[in-house]
Amino acid sequence: MHTSTALLTDHYELTMVDAALKAGTANRNSVFELFARRLSGARRYGVVAGTGRLLEAIADFRFGDAELEFLRANSVVGQDTIDWLANYRFTGDIWGYPEGEVFFPGSPLVTVEASFAEGVILETLALSIMNYDSAVATAASRMVYAASGKPLAEMGSRRTGERSAVAAARAAYVAGFSATSNLEAGRSYGIPTMGTAAHSFTLLHDSEREAFAAQVAAFGPDTTLLVDTYDTEQGVRTAVEVAGTGLGAVRIDSGDLPVVVVEVRELLDSLGATNTRITVTNDLDEHTVAALAASPVDSFGVGTSVVVGSGSPTMGMVYKLVAREDDNGEWVSVAKKSADKASVGGRKSVRRLLNARGAARAELIYLGDGPGGEAEGAEVADSSREILEPLVVGGEIQQQYVGSDGIELARKRHRSSVAELPRVAMSLTRGDPAIPTEYR
Amino acid sequence: MHTSTALLTDHYELTMVDAALKAGTANRNSVFELFARRLSGARRYGVVAGTGRLLEAIADFRFGDAELEFLRANSVVGQDTIDWLANYRFTGDIWGYPEGEVFFPGSPLVTVEASFAEGVILETLALSIMNYDSAVATAASRMVYAASGKPLAEMGSRRTGERSAVAAARAAYVAGFSATSNLEAGRSYGIPTMGTAAHSFTLLHDSEREAFAAQVAAFGPDTTLLVDTYDTEQGVRTAVEVAGTGLGAVRIDSGDLPVVVVEVRELLDSLGATNTRITVTNDLDEHTVAALAASPVDSFGVGTSVVVGSGSPTMGMVYKLVAREDDNGEWVSVAKKSADKASVGGRKSVRRLLNARGAARAELIYLGDGPGGEAEGAEVADSSREILEPLVVGGEIQQQYVGSDGIELARKRHRSSVAELPRVAMSLTRGDPAIPTEYR
Known part of the structure; x- marks a missing residue:
């Protein structure tokens, strides 16, 4: 390199x-x-x-x-x-x-x-x-809006070139994502990084229960357990049994999310884990995020779609x-x-025209002497920046x-x-x- | 970095x-x-x-x-x-x-x-x-086939992350492209690089004729002149006037290529530039390359579509x-x-099953002891590799x-x-x- x-x-x-x-x-x-x-x-x-x-x-x-x-x-x-x-x-x-x-x-x-x-x-x-x-x-900004204030994490490193992955984490953060899974983006740019467990960790152990116990022993109950390796309902029950009702969060990475999320929320509540959060991560894009915005989802992990510009x-x-x-x-x-x-x-200069309520109305491009030149002294809309x-x-x-x-x-x-x-x-x-x- | x-x-x-x-x-x-x-x-x-x-x-x-x-x-x-x-x-x-x-x-x-x-x-x-x-x-391989033996150059660096661009040049070359515009791919991997002139070079000069003369003075007549900055027909005429009938090639980067290419070939021939090649570069993908395969195109430059996997x-x-x-x-x-x-x-091992004429028929995945293990000693199709x-x-x-x-x-x-x-x-x-x- x-x-x-x-x-x-x-x-x-x-x-x-x-x-x-x-x-x-x-x-x-x-x-x-x-x-x-x-x-x-x-x-x-x-x-x-x-x-x-x-x-x-x-x-x-x-x-x-x-x-x-x-x-x-x-x-x-x-x-x-x-x-x-x-x-x-x-x-x-x-x-x-x-x-x-x-x-x-x-x-x-x-x-x-x-x-x-x-x-x-x-x-x-x-x-x-x-x-x-x-x-x-540009893709990330739409997802942030679609999420209606709920946090999004960028997790798409594996679906773009290994150095583009670092740039993607940075660009998504600029557009309003809260964190990234990419460690190099954390080191190079100070972007918050996050991540917990994968399916391979569950499969490594002799049972889902042993895997959850190992993770809770390592990180305490305020961790995120991945509950969909075998059967999501059983996974949620086991997670709460192992971690207690103080379990931090569960992650769901498969299934028909709008349905599954509601079921998991009801199950968590019925088990007393009313503060346990739900994070979802199954091939989300701005459209599926929007469809889940009213669901009891607490946070989103977005992978492929954001790093490839969602189409x-x-x-x-x-x-x-x-x-x-x-x-x-x-x-x-x-x-x-x-x-x-x-x-x-x-050469050009640019002003954004705003209406009386401060909303953008037009992008005005002045042909002339360019930025810092005469155009600014010429005809300039009253409310513009x-x-x-x-x-x-x-x-x-x-x-x-x-x-x-x-x-x-x-x-x-x-x-x-x-x-x-x-x-x-x-x-x-x-x-x-x-x-x-x-x-x- | x-x-x-x-x-x-x-x-x-x-x-x-x-x-x-x-x-x-x-x-x-x-x-x-x-x-x-x-x-x-x-x-x-x-x-x-x-x-x-x-x-x-x-x-x-x-x-x-x-x-x-x-x-x-x-x-x-x-x-x-x-x-x-x-x-x-x-x-x-x-x-x-x-x-x-x-x-x-x-x-x-x-x-x-x-x-x-x-x-x-x-x-x-x-x-x-x-x-x-x-x-x-995968995208590049289809383009190579679509080009029916005519050479393709990868020129998409500007449409993907700056380090992914180097990887893209390498991958396209593996799949059969002949060259790349990316210099780092030349240095890092020894892939042949190529390139001549851009529209900005023509626009820098006071006329197209001056720009062509400058390029021919620098590189000799066996160069590629970009002829579509103002008017393609006039560009071709000027190119041959400046470089002579020994002009190496003309590049066309706009217009309805199947029509334009035929017109340019006829014009070049009528001017005596029968050995001057035609290279085209206007947002090509495997479909437009295939549509041009029977045209008098001598080589293709492919940009965006190959570096973004053509969809x-x-x-x-x-x-x-x-x-x-x-x-x-x-x-x-x-x-x-x-x-x-x-x-x-x-664990798995793999053999490709071939028919009597050596054509692939199936991908056989053996579940067992994995590569180098027992599966190879077990049931193995007669003709497979x-x-x-x-x-x-x-x-x-x-x-x-x-x-x-x-x-x-x-x-x-x-x-x-x-x-x-x-x-x-x-x-x-x-x-x-x-x-x-x-x-x-």
């Missing part, structure tokens, strides 16, 4: 740097924009996640001897480009939606202002991180050159013209956005941004974005 | 080790099996991938001071377990389907024979790697305890009994399965195993597995 992130890059980015250096165009000041043309899965809103990870990855985007030797040995680029890469360090500015913010089609989520060569080689890394993390956060495993974001200087230092807006993949050129924030200034990563602090900030931002959305945003059906994107 | 893989683990695995150590059951000899209950997406066959990566990850599965300090500070386990983990090293045996082999529901893809504690803590890591890599390889981003594999010794050293077959998640207990191979023997990883050599071996194995499948296996429609799984 190499810690440099510099080769998490598509071959053609370096080829382009190579050709641009030879052509003398590599240093043209440029603006790249990362955005989604539409919301995957016809969701009502997207959730920005991964921004903090991207900033950390940019700090590690350095070509050391090992990276340069690979490029040389495989003739990926010429010697002049090797020399240029050896000194690579991002020195530009990055503006963006703060992590946790909601977004809509066309929202400029990350705006990179740098020379062409400095900006173009971040394309794949930026997209990999933002596409995956945002897909997870939309990528957000489909792209990274496009939208403006660059010409030989005279004049800015030129640029955009691909193809009918099915056209995009809007030019500015969205873009400076994430990197002159190559300096703004530290409030990275590490554990950045995650807590993102989590808070997500709560306040979702609260601002109109009710239609919370619909789990496919449909149009909750608010329109308007270009000004 | 931590290089130890030990915390790429669910919290509950360590909790189980903790409780089992306290109960005196942690050292019971156990057999764990990794398998899929069904083929995701109703595919006709699955493709095993990730095995070599799993073996490499097991070699790095060591708890160093940093890992132990995290577990201690967060009270994940007690001190006795901390001490046990400090000395952890996998000393058991692992049998498995060799990487690249095809598989079916119930196939025991990885069989881990070790003490309970040694085996149980590999659960999440093994599933993360095998579920993701096999999902990619099935995980294989849904599980890792279950299937047998363990009791206090008397007697083996006991075990299995969860729940109606919707039942599994088949016991043994599937399971010893991947780890007494803790020693068998080196032919890892690194670049392992990948080449897997690629070869995949070709021969697919060739053995009945024709129905190549159907792109949803349906039953190509051959039945039979328990003996």
Whole structure:
């Protein structure tokens, strides 16, 4: 495992740097924009996640001897480009939606202002991180709403790549999950971790009773016993017999949950275990969580569906050159013209328009001098708030956005941004974005 | 980025080790099996991938001071377990389907024979790697068949997590792709990398002609020019004017490809560029590749669909305890009994039954003493071949399965195993597995 992130890059980015250096165009000041043309899965809103990870990855985007030797040995680029890469360090500015913010089609989520060569080689890394993390956060946010205030734990590590699993735990937490099963996410990002027992622990022992007794002996009665290995009703009875009515919780991982949960609650109550909680974990997604919200479930464990974006495993974001200087230092807006993949050129700033009650009404994208530029001094709706924030200034990563602090900030931002959305945003059906994107 | 893989683990695995150590059951000899209950997406066959990566990850599965300090500070386990983990090293045996082999529901893809504690803590890591890599390889294998011998390049890094992207490139290569855009996959695994230019390179320059001239000046006429930034027909004309009829290739990334490709071929031929190749890259999957197989396309670049498993981003594999010794050293077959998640207990061996023409007819799973045991001496079909191979023997990883050599071996194995499948296996429609799984 190499810690440099510099080769998490598509071959053609370096080829382009190579050709641009030879052509003398590599240093043209440029603006790249990362955005989604539409919301995957016809969701009502997207959730920005991964921004903090991207900033950390940019700090590690350095070509050391090992990276340069690979490029040389495989003739990926010429010697002049090797020399240029050896000194690579991002020195530009990055503006963006703060992590946790909601977004809509066309929202400029990350705006990179740098020379062409400095900006173009971040394309794949930026997209990999933002596409995956945002897909997870977007799915997770709907699940949090569906759970009506009951806590959710992310437990899907086994159903996505082993390093993506850590990113997924982080993204779900940004979107409002309470904890994760993934220990590396606990170490790397300070996210609370949780977990108790698996079916294999019950099967290891000569009886379910012996397994429960072993677990209670180890952790005390305030533990979570997994009761569905053989027969759920008998499992609940045995659990209470072994742990007493002070049993912390039971976990159910199979069966028709809306029915089973009611039966288990009644059984626990009849046995006197009225404070024993029920946690469920059987291939849940936002729809099954919503169907259980009124059941006597105390907490949810969500696995596969959250780490694969619940049907939309990528957000489909792209990274496009939208403006660059010409030989005279004049800015030129640029955009691909193809009918099915056209995009809007030019530097942009963004405000979210709010109604009198503070609810979001529209995403206003101002074409002009870009964030921090003149657009803000121009026509601005009376009640609106500015969205873009400076994430990197002159190559300096703004530290409030990275590490554990950045995650807590993102989590808070997500709560306040979702609260601002109109009710239609919370619909789990496919449909149009909750608010329109308007270009000004 | 931590290089130890030990915390790429669910919290509950360590909790189980903790409780089992306290109960005196942690050292019971156990057999764990990794398998899929069904083929995701109703595919006709699955493709095993990730095995070599799993073996490499097991070699790095060591708890160093940093890992132990995290577990201690967060009270994940007690001190006795901390001490046990400090000395952890996998000393058991692992049998498995060799990487690249095809598989079916119930196939025991990885069989881990070790003490309970040694085996149980590999659960999440093994599933993360095998579920993701096999999902990619399974999708990729169908695309390779659909392409009818024309080469495919994997270009999806931007649409999956940045480290999963490297794994995806490797898995697609195992399944028969020719190259990847991902440079880290080139460095880590020796997979051929490729790439030329993006739309941003064209937009950087004052005209398409200047961009093409810059690229040809840098790389010579035997390069691939991207011709669809403004207008594809004009792009092709300009490309040939700039590079001459010796132009290597044109890439088309938008439009109705079956129509556009024919038009571009005719245009290239009319301009005298009869040897200029056409490569296409517009959100392809196995279905659109199949639809283009008879078109004058020379090669395909596949992005999103292959890295997200073309609709099935995980294989849904599980890792279950299937047998363990009791206090008397007697083996006991075990299995969860729940109606919707039942599994088949016991150690297993596997043979693939072949008909007289050498075509696969059934996957025979023998319940008995497991791989290398008595089952092979028992009833064995006349024409069949043994599937399971010893991947780890007494803790020693068998080196032919890892690194670049392992990948080449897997690629070869995949070709021969697919060739053995009945024709129905190549159907792109949803349906039953190509051959039945039979328990003996």
